[in-house]
Amino acid sequence: MKYILLIFSMGLYSTAAYTQDNDARKYQNCMALADSDAEAAVTLANDWIFSGIGGVPAGHCKALGLLRLGQAKDAANLLEKLVNDMVVKGDINPTEALKNAGLKVQLYGQAALAWKEAGDYDKSYMAYSSALSGIGENRLLNTQILLYELYLERGTLQILRGQYKTAIEDFTLAIEKNDRQFEGFLQRAKAYRKRRSFLKARLDLRVADKLQPDHPDILLESGVLYRTQGKNLQAGKEWQKIIDLHPESDYAGLATTNIDLLTAQ
DSSP states (O other): HHHHHHHHHHHHHHGGGGGGGHHHHHHHHHHHHHHOOHHHHHHHHHHHHHHTTTHHHHHHHHHHHHHHOHHHHHHHHHHHHHHHHHHOOSSSHHHHHHHHHHHHHHHHHHHHHHHHTTOOHHHHHHHHHHHHHHHHHHHGOOOOHHHHHHHHHHHHHHHHTHHHHHHHHHHHHHHHOTOHHHHHHHHHHHHHHHTTHHHHHHHHHHHHHSSSOHHHHHHHHHHHHHTTOOOOHHHHHHHHHHHHOOOOHHHHHHHHHHHHHHHOO
């Protein structure tokens, strides 16, 4: 989540040019504060909003501060309100319209992450879909990396919603945008496993492992796939690799627990 938030934040910096220089600096300071002291960031953003000149940058900083404080629902509502206010306000000229369209994509993407964190998967799905629709209409944001991340995130959400077929479709679209990253293949393998398409899941895991050999996420899923197929010996070997190769990681604890469950059967 942090990675995709960084992408969106960088995009918002670029659209903050309409503010005065001191407001742009205030925005950057507020965003930095959201990482180190979220409560202070929310206070700063509120003061800025109440001054009547903060606009979207102040609201955006407050939303990310709320998200860091665990108030995901409030953050999501605020992010969508910022989009709605921009729609009501309208655009001044074609250049501003193009910038604002890009900003709406970014705000929708972050709202989707916040709704997911809040556990409202339906609203998260709608926000992701709005973000993806906006990219198609904006040449400034039609970048491979952003599309890859959004399809990957929406596909992961679809697994949580139990929509495995559409999750596979999203992961396939993500892979089309970037087939050199292992996450798309790994996540699609999980969706295939959920649909009990075990051969397709194994093939995706093999591609993922070629791209990122012995990654603990891949080894963990490989073991789960073997266990689902009733191949407990192979499952145990995959999880043991995690313990051997990544002994200090959280994955090692998960692998140990899984092996213990196998031996207890």
